[in-house]
Amino acid sequence: MLKPLGDRLVIEVVKEEEKTASGIVLPDSAKEKPQEGKIVAVGNGRVTESGERVSPEVKADQKVLFSKYAGTEVKYDGKELLILRESDVLAVIE
Template sequence: MLKPLGDRVVIELVQQEEKTSSGIVLPDSAKEKPQEGKVVAVGSGRVTENNQKVALEVEEGNIVIYSKFAGTEVKYEGKEYLILRESDILAIVG
């Protein structure tokens, strides 16, 4: 198991097809394109300057879209994951 720290999230990569499972089609433009994935683990949250934890908005099982260049790739027990901060997640899908 991977237990992300702070406001980090572990994402299971979704293979990019022309049309993804949840119906998102990434447009053909020069702009930064988001990616889609499934949240498999969430951290316990960042700590504010008055020393309180901020729980994450995303939960295990959420399908999310996130910035293409965000996070760090990890292979764990044969599967590919991405670990990124919740702030790099744009939206929950569905």
């Protein structure tokens, strides 16, 4: 299992075909487009300059939109995963 550090998350990227199922279609435009994924694992959260740890707002199994260019790719147990920071997550899809 991959346990992300700090404010990092492990995310399983949702492929383009599955993406239509959840109702997200990306418009044609010059602006940055987000990507969809499912949270696999969540870190303990970042530590502020006052020394407090900030609990993440997200949890495992949530579907999220995140910045397309964020994170680091890794293959683990045959799955394509992405490790990114919670601040790269734009929204939870409920």
